[in-house]
Amino acid sequence: MLWLIKRIAVSVVLVWVVATVVFLTLHMVPGDPAELLLSGGGTSPDPYAVQELREKLGLDRPILLQYLEFLERLTQGDLGNSLVDDYPVAQEIALRLPRTLELIAAGTLLAVVIALPAGTFAAVRAGGTFDRIASATAAFLQALPVFVLGTLLILVLAQWLRWMxxxxxxxxxxxxxxxxxxxxxxxxxIAKGLAATVFRMARASVLDQLSRDHVRTARAKGLTPGRVIRRHVVRNAMIPVTTVIGLQMGTLLGGTVLVEYVFNWPGLSTPLLRAVEARDYPMVVGIVLTVSGLFLLINLVMDLLYAVLDPRIARS
Known part of the structure; x- marks a missing residue:
């Protein structure tokens, strides 16, 4: 329990650090944010309109006061309103976040279900035909950009074959x-990169476990190959694989921007791109904080999985 409390405390501190960095970055952007927002087509905005917007955004107050008010709003779940349509940022994120999470979950599930057994089988049959073909495929997929694969899927399956x-x-x-x-x-x-990484890590981790003394002892005792793999190899091999999955899921949060754009999937990418283009700072800050919080939450869940796979970790 103490181990879990420590992990949660670290996550809370990291959320505060991210929020602070986002706030400071917003205020370190060259130029006056209010003037940038009102500038269109290179024309100079009305000074009175600039001052009115500065007061609306609270930019006329001391930076320390702005920071404290920013943190207070965050603790209340208030991310402010969009500068484009005056719509609450939190409501926009709450509407679109489940769609992004669904896409990440589906991609992760698809990658793990395919790559984990493939990596294990390739390690058990190392050097064989399946191992060579699967390793080459994984290397190819890892080098293939996600937007290229997305375009090819649309071109072949949707345009040519009309299956999807x-x-x-x-x-x-x-x-x-x-x-x-x-x-x-x-x-x-979105699953292609994760699948390639999980396959390579699972193969390497299973190969490492197969050479361990406890596996050779289990074989010497007469255990069947399947039982040796399930009880003495796969579980120990899952710890580094779990680490890679956790890190890659954080990367998927960024990768969804291109995937959602290519397939017109209405997740967080659409408001983020629109907010960056329109200099809608409250929306940008809200989405960045949400993605950062999700990344930290994923890491916390991975820590809990480590404890399940290896109870010694929870006692450390």
Whole structure:
């Protein structure tokens, strides 16, 4: 329990650090944010409008006071309103975040279900035909950019063969089958990098475990090869694999921006790109903090999985 409390405390401190960095970065941007927001087509904005917007954003107050008010709003879940349409940032994120999380979860599940058994089998049959083909495929997928794969999937499966829709979104409650069909291609696109990484790590980790003394002892006792793999190899090999999955899931949060754009999936990427283009700082800050918080939450969940896989970690 003490171990868990320490991990949660560290995560809370890191959230505060990220929030502080985001706040300071916003105030270190060259130029007056209010003037930048009101500048259009290179024209100089009205000074009275600039001053009014500065007061609305609270930029006329001392920076320390702005920082304390910023932290207070965060503790209340208030991320402010969008400068573009005056819509609450928290509501926009709450609407779109589940769609991004669904895409990440589907991609992760697809990658793990395929790559983990493939990596284990390739290690057990190291040097064989399957091992060579799977390793070459993993290397190719890891080098292939996600937007290229997404474009190829649309071109081949949607345009040429017409097996799949090119993109879009349908709520699950409205049409479950259509929703899952639209989810499949972006999930495959986002899963490719994670699948390649998990395969390589699983193969290397299983190969390492197969050479350990306790595995040779288990074989000497007459245990069947399947039982040796399940009880003495796979579980120990999962710790480094879990580490890679946790780190890569954080990377997927950034990778979804391109995937959602290519497949017109209405997640967080659309408001983020629109906010950056329009200099909508409250929306940018809200999305960045949300993604950072998710990354820390994923790391915390991975720590808990370590404790399940190896109880000695929780006692350290």
């Amino acid at each position: 829709p090119a993109g879009g979104y349908t709520p699950f409650a409205q049409d479950p089958s259509r929703h899952l069909l639209l989810l499949l291609l972006p999930a495959v696109a």
